[in-house]
Amino acid sequence: MNNDYIVPGRPGISFNEFGEAEILVWAPLAEEVRISVVSSGEKIPLEKLGYGYWGIKTSGVKPGDSYLFDLGDDQLLPDPASLFQSEGVHGPSEAVDLRDFQWTDQQWVNPALPAYIIYEVHIGTFTPEGTLAAMEKRLDYLADLGVTAIELMPVSQFAGPRNWGYDGVFPYSVQDSYGGPKAMQHFVNACHSKGIAVILDMVYNHLGPEGNVFGQYGHYFTDKYNTPWGEAINFDDAWSDAVRHYFIQNALMWFRDFHIDALRLDAVHAIKDFSPVHVLQEMKMRVDELSEATGRQPYLMVEMDLNDTRYIKPVDQCGFGMDAQWIDEFHHALRVSSGQQQSGYYSDFEPVVSLAKSFRDAYVFDGTYSEHRKRKFGVKADGFPGHRFIVFSQNHDHIGNRMLGERTSQLVSYEMQKLLAGTVMVSPFLPLLFMGEEWSESNPFQYFVSHTDPELAEAVRKGRKREFAAFHLEGDAPDPVGEETFQQSKLQWDLLEKEPHRTMFRYYKQLISLRKEQPALSAADRSGLTVTVPEGKELIILERNTAGQLLVAVLNFAKNSEEVVLPHAQKWQKLIASSDQEWNGDRTLPEHLEAGALHVAAESFTLYAAS
Template structure:
């Protein structure tokens, strides 16, 4: 492990120690570098590894500054923690270690207990700020989720963005509340018993305000990515780049008390080093946990079906604690809607859903027609807690041309079935903000680039992206403020009519998952699944010790019959989605006997446990 990183404190950018500012900027090819303040400039001294440093009392917290390279060009600090003037403006010096934390008794939740709720700061509340989010924590507690997953907050151009166009990985978006606002949110979450997962992007940088290349070889032409040259994790001068991102991970955990990171699209990280950057990150996070006594989790978005990423370090894996599995979503979506365009064309529906319940990956060595190759390996030894599943998320909603949620695409009954299919799974369930009350507002793609040519390129790119889905019509203008405003949650609906009923249904499902041992324990070996492709029914049977739970699902639009399992002589009802209390029409039997034939209502899920 590299020895240029200090576990106990941030060592790049500007930091404050004992009343002095410690400045350390990586720019290996520069001839000179200085900090330019309002009324003075401070020259830095270069060391052997391309870092420019000084310790001084002439910089104070709150000071605005830029960095001047070779007495010519001025740029914001690439390791800035705050950009109050936006991506092109001056950086603000921040004492990142200074905050009056009240969460000393908090030490994260076991990953296996996470019930995730993905949200976007700008559209989750009318105000679109961390402070406004704090006011909704009691609502989330009432729902029953215990971990929020926040889409990226690294400073991006303007005030409207999904966050994946961030260009300052260390700086917290100023329009959301900046670094102080995020710390207050995390502290408040911990007081409520809610873990905080932060989405971070280490596979690319956004185009506008991306000045990293001016400081050094942060990018390499050795690899091509959808965003251009790859971030330099294994080419010449990569050590400074690797340190930069490792420092970023440690800062979120140590200085912001973040509980877990979700790393965006790690399959797009290009690194053929003997020690992959993800493995090196995990080694440093383990060291940090030993130093602080706090547990932190690393979750990745991965499109490779490659267990090397999530296998333990001692098995020569990268040690990631978990991953998103889009394939569960795709199989579930095709089963529910019959969609067959784009990447959905690889999925047959209920047979693949049954396989994902059992094997996590749908493709674990078979031929993929969409990818035009044999794809994936088996994930036999990986526990259920390593997989995050969902019926929708920001990608699967917002990357539709019109941003439709499942509330618009499927019936009310099917929405309940989808919820049950996710929350009864042997994996970590994740909800996307608003689905718990059937939010009708679409979640569309939006940006606020100030470069007109770039904005037009984004519009054009969106149109081309949907060609594979044979989408008709025009995509909403991603640059329009109206697109952003129309993507906000409508909180007035939560306590109204069918929206209130849906909320109560989700609440009941989450409670069952927490209380029923067979649902709570994510033992993939204690699971059986069977299905009838013609009838579109699926039986998911899970157990823990003496308790057995069966989840009977009917994805068809007709009544279907299914035979009860014989593992118990009697079964007692826990929940039925088609009953009047959930705005359905039919009561389900309170009990039934082993082997008895059961009549399932259309688009429904019923859950029973052994008596």
């Protein structure tokens, strides 16, 4: 037997230069496989290729044709690598020729990571229409705000029109209610024309429950491991080669055919793989090969609940090679510093002290004991530059996973909101905003789904209730299946014309401008950082001394004003002070300051540059 494993092409249907459909499906359990073309009624048998693959080149399938696979048992199933489910997760797949789109972004260059200022968006609630086309009309607004990258929450096809996206079941597809694959290509092209990169949130740790046909095709799952969502995806058990190939090819497709600039990989700690070459490491190597071939530089970013630098170490240092990671701990420390409740997993974090440690060390727990976990946790992140870490004061998880989905605007004062924004922007890490925070959006962002299976819908309701038990909350969460939960999570764009929302927008815009223009901020450099917490004070003095510039930020989390002596005997020029009347504050700090004391307001952010 030939032991050389021949790597096949891209799963699903693609079209070659001759207009032929190249069909590939992995179905190792099947004795025969046919493609059933809905429009013509024709059933075309596929050839057995080995290692469980079936394929054929044919002119019998055209772009726009609906089709299903017949695995020999007269049960017709959609394509696991479907590009478009125009009739939802239970309908047929639709053949799409991704080469048809006329790209105009040939001059586009993905910004270097230190230049990323990320804006996280849920497409369905960003606009009244909830589509990519509607969002495209808001790109001038986002360009004016100053963000350099849009992060889209998952777009893979899910059941019904409402979902956060983490219940997607067709990773190659674009949700029909968002506009489908052509709308995605058009959107990315438009973003690039405005100078904005696009990050796509992808879920490679599980597949959603409704419409999930993968187990009927082959060994996509393994019972070797458990995840919060059930059986793990099979990345290292028998038959895992094809499963790894499926997900790696998916990542390559987004970069190659949709010109996506970065993928944010969801909860990679739930990817179970003990192979000698971890699937993320292999993915990184294949992405680097694509980058070399195309001249484009895409990034792989990860969310993980592990303070483990192995994920962001280069491949040649036995790491997985991921380009950046989210740091939830910065958020947790910032949240408790703002006076919010220390319950659940927030109980591990001390106000101000934990935040100061995150500024210095990225990870709060870097080999130290975690009372919440009842064990030591994490490793040190020394030597990794700031642009390898992404921080935020709020995101979809930490809003929507509250029982009532309250945004920060409903939990802290207006002044504290400005302080939180300044804290994120002055950090040596990459800043991320969640849609609407820049105008202090007051609508919640709640958890919502539109499962059509009544038992599944009820299971989601019960699961939400169990989740909040750890926080000892009373009452009931909003019905995640109810349309009203989705509707009340939509942004209120009219707030931009009202106060104090209009001023908050101007404040964020100015912060972003400073982040871009001030060398010490835009460098995302941790090496020139000094963090001081005056004894007995709820206050941090942060120095950024890099790129030939010295900045000092005063972060006062106390409910009273404080007198602060700026470090170094020299002259200072004010860059921004959240307490200034310009930003609806109650005082205006001096534009210029000699060495000496500065009286900062309660709950305020103040930034001066050495002149």
